[in-house]
Amino acid sequence: MTHDHDLVLRPTQAQIDAALNPPAGRNGGDLVVETLAGLGATTVFGLPGQHALGMFDALRRSDLRYIGLRVENNAGFAADAYGRITGEAAPLLLSTGPGALTSLAALQEAAAASAPVLAISSQIPTAGLGGGRHGYLHELPDQAASFRGVVKSVHTVRTQSQIPSALEAAWKSALTAPHGPVWVEIPQDVLLAETSVPVVTGGDAFPEELPPRPELTAVAAHLLSHAERPAIIAGGGVVRADASGKLRQLAETLQAPVVATPGGKGAFPWTHPLSLQSWIEDRHTTDFLEDADVLLVVGSGLGELSSNYHTFKPRGRVIQIEADLGKLESNHPALGIHADARLALQALLETVTERTDPTASERVRAVLAKVADRIAAQELTLEQDVLASVRKALPADSPSFWDMTILAYWAWSAFDAKGPNHMHTAQGAGGLGYGFPAALGAAAADPNRPVLAVSGDGGALYSIAELATARQYDLPVTWLIVDDGGYGILREYMTDAFGEATATELTRPDYVALAESFGVPGVRTTPETLEADLAKALQTPGPSVVVLPAVLRMFAPTHLTA
Numbered sequence: 001m002t003h004d005h006d007l008v009l010r011p012t013q014a015q016i017d018a019a020l021n022p023p024a025g026r027n028g029g030d031l032v033v034e035t036l037a038g039l040g041a042t043t044v045f046g047l048p049g050q051h052a053l054g055m056f057d058a059l060r061r062s063d064l065r066y067i068g069l070r071v072e073n074n075a076g077f078a079a080d081a082y083g084r085i086t087g088e089a090a091p092l093l094l095s096t097g098p099g100a101l102t103s104l105a106a107l108q109e110a111a112a113a114s115a116p117v118l119a120i121s122s123q124i125p126t127a128g129l130g131g132g133r134h135g136y137l138h139e140l141p142d143q144a145a146s147f148r149g150v151v152k153s154v155h156t157v158r159t160q161s162q163i164p165s166a167l168e169a170a171w172k173s174a175l176t177a178p179h180g181p182v183w184v185e186i187p188q189d190v191l192l193a194e195t196s197v198p199v200v201t202g203g204d205a206f207p208e209e210l211p212p213r214p215e216l217t218a219v220a221a222h223l224l225s226h227a228e229r230p231a232i233i234a235g236g237g238v239v240r241a242d243a244s245g246k247l248r249q250l251a252e253t254l255q256a257p258v259v260a261t262p263g264g265k266g267a268f269p270w271t272h273p274l275s276l277q278s279w280i281e282d283r284h285t286t287d288f289l290e291d292a293d294v295l296l297v298v299g300s301g302l303g304e305l306s307s308n309y310h311t312f313k314p315r316g317r318v319i320q321i322e323a324d325l326g327k328l329e330s331n332h333p334a335l336g337i338h339a340d341a342r343l344a345l346q347a348l349l350e351t352v353t354e355r356t357d358p359t360a361s362e363r364v365r366a367v368l369a370k371v372a373d374r375i376a377a378q379e380l381t382l383e384q385d386v387l388a389s390v391r392k393a394l395p396a397d398s399p400s401f402w403d404m405t406i407l408a409y410w411a412w413s414a415f416d417a418k419g420p421n422h423m424h425t426a427q428g429a430g431g432l433g434y435g436f437p438a439a440l441g442a443a444a445a446d447p448n449r450p451v452l453a454v455s456g457d458g459g460a461l462y463s464i465a466e467l468a469t470a471r472q473y474d475l476p477v478t479w480l481i482v483d484d485g486g487y488g489i490l491r492e493y494m495t496d497a498f499g500e501a502t503a504t505e506l507t508r509p510d511y512v513a514l515a516e517s518f519g520v521p522g523v524r525t526t527p528e529t530l531e532a533d534l535a536k537a538l539q540t541p542g543p544s545v546v547v548l549p550a551v552l553r554m555f556a557p558t559h560l561t562a
Contacts, residue, residue, distance in 0.1 A: 022198050027194055029192075030058040031164060032055050032058060032120060032191070035163060035167040036064060037064060039089075043082065043091075044067070044092070045066075045067050045075045045093070045441065046069075046091075046092055046094055047070070050096075050137065052093060052096070052188075053192070055120070064091075067440070069440070072094055072106075074469075076092055076105075076107055076110065076117065076119070077106045077109065077433070077437040079092040079106075080110040081401060081438035081441035082445045083174075083179070084424055085399060085421065085446060087175075090441070091118045092120065093120055094119060094120065094122070096122045096124060096138040096188070097140055097143070107181045108428075111152070111180050111429070113263065114237070114240055114324070115180070117174065117180075118167075118171055119182065120186070122185070125187050125189040126158060126187040126189055126190060144185060151180065152174065152180040153173040154185075157184065163186065163190075164203065171205060175205075175207040176207040176210070177241070178240075178323040178324040210340040210343065212321070213337065213338075218351060220296070220348060223317055223319060223335070224348070225352045225355060227293050229293045230292060230295070230355075231259070231295050232247070232297075233289065233295065234259070234298055235261045235264045235306060236263030236299055236300065237264075237300065237321070237322065239263070241323075241340050241341040243341045244420040246342060246346055248272070249349060256274065258275055262278065262305055262427045263300070263306075263427065264299065265412075265415070273361035274360060277413075278412060278413050279367075279368070279371045279414075280308065281308050281412070282558055283311075286308045294316055295314055295318050296321070297320045297321065298341050299341040300322070301322060301324065301331065302331045309557075309559035318335070321341055322337070322339075323338070374555075374558075380553060382550070383410055383555075386407065386482075390452070390454070393530070393531045394534075395538065397422070398450050399422050399439075399442050399449075400422065400439075400454065401453050402425040402453075403425075403436070403460075404425075404431070404432050404456075407482050407552060409489065410554070412427065424438065432462050435463075435479075436460070436470075437469075439479070440473075440477055443477050450539070451476060455479065455482070456483075456487070457481060457483040457506060457508045467518040467520050467545075470543035471519045471543060476543070478538045478545075481547045482548050483508065485508065485551075488551065491504040492553065512524050512547055520542075520543045522545040523546055524547045527548070527550060534546050
């Protein structure tokens with residue numbers, strides 16, 4: 001018997017001749033860019049360095065588009081966003097030692113958010129590998145050890161012939177559910193040496209699928225079909241699997257209310273009668289979910305934010321669909337289904353039976369009314385008005401990228417993303433500086449629609465150098481900087497906990513003048529003029545900066561009294 005995977009395509013005579021007579025002047029770096037192109041990559045991000053020059057030299061002999069950022073961590077954030085927007089593995093080219101290590105925070109965010117990033121770093125020359133002290137520039141005893149606890153997989157290349165296979169394996173790893181960042185390192189001498197390896201003309205770019213076990217989905221379908229009060233938590237796995245349509249169909253079949261986690265924003269329509277929106281940090285929502293007799297959790301590990309800071313204590317049966325095996329039942333006992341969200345939801349749709357529940361939408365409205373009353377009692381009109389102005393100014397199909405700042409924390413709960421894969425934040429790892437460079441990566445992925453970045457002044461200073469990148473590549477990103485003169489949320493936390501804040505106040509520049517010094521137009525706005533100023537900036541081609549001086553407050557948490 002012959003199986004499909006046993007078949008080997010016979011090369012043509014032209015392919016044989018080309019392989020026997022590769023063009024002169026190629027090096028190991030050419031093998032890198034040829035393999036990337038063969039796998040389907042079109043855009044790479046990064047920053048050059050001495051050991052990595054073989055890769056960067058090869059770029060000029062390829063059709064790959066290069067987007068160069070000013071800091072490696074920002075290049076990682078840009079690659080992360082490119083991967084989230086396109087669903088493709090975004091190549092990130094880095095140099096040895098300090099350059100590589102500077103990307104770690106961005107790769108942690110990509111890992112936490114399951115963003116496919118293919119990080120390719122140079123290494124010290126092959127003779128220095130193995131942990132000895134040879135005194136090479138940028139030398140580490142074991143560079144890959146710094147990344148093993150962060151990325152999905154690590155691939156070390158020692159010869160040029162290993163480059164195509166190592167990159168193909170890393171590409172598949174990045175794109176196999178759960179998506180995530182991977183690490184490839186290649187010694188300097190391997191990249192620089194002339195190569196006789198034939199030109200790489202293709203590759204197997206298709207990752208393995210992760211289907212659910214049928215006996216588990218059969219049990220899940222039975223439980224959901226016979227539930228009295230089913231409910232659904234939709235996490236980021238729904239968005240990454242492009243499964244929002246199937247989620248909606250299942251929710252309507254079961255008449256099950258749906259709440260989205262911060263990572264699952266847009267997975268379910270905001271104004272749908274069954275939508276609990278994203279108020280997952282609210283005790284009223286927590287109580288509702290705890291009361292469900294069958295709770296379906298799709299694409300979420302029920303971590304800190306998604307469980308109202310671990311105060312959520314389900315009383316009913318939990319069904320958890322999760323592609324990351326380490327997250328399966330990590331916080332709550334469940335019927336655990338290790339699967340891609342799209343494939344698992346399809347299996348449930350084929351096996352559940354329709355149920356009717358005329359009270360479902362009424363119960364949803366009641367919860368949202370309680371949430372609205374709680375927020376209204378806190379006199380937070382400024383914050384609500386600012387967020388509403390951002391929503392009105394931003395086109396419905398434009399993506400937004402939010403740094404770790406008070407307005408973003410509001411957006412996790414209160415912002416209508418208008419669709420899946422439209423709103424992204426750094427809530428996975430929680431590092432500062434994500435918003436603006438990530439927005440640049442999204443604009444590189446789709447320059448035909450404006451992109452919004454939102455930062456506080458503290459986070460903005462992490463990535464101010466990327467104004468040069470925005471101008472150099474003329475990327476259509478509008479950067480909203482909410483300037484409150486410090487680390488606003490830490491100021492609140494410390495004042496609440498200790499009576500006063502320490503180390504939270506910042507001397508900051510004139511952001512409008514600073515933007516204009518990069519050739520980027522800037523405007524200072526007010527809460528009253530924000531909508532108009534932001535809309536105008538978003539409609540203007542190229543990059544722009546809008547600065548809003550304002551001190552915003554967070555709504556009161558509910559987990560401290562649970």
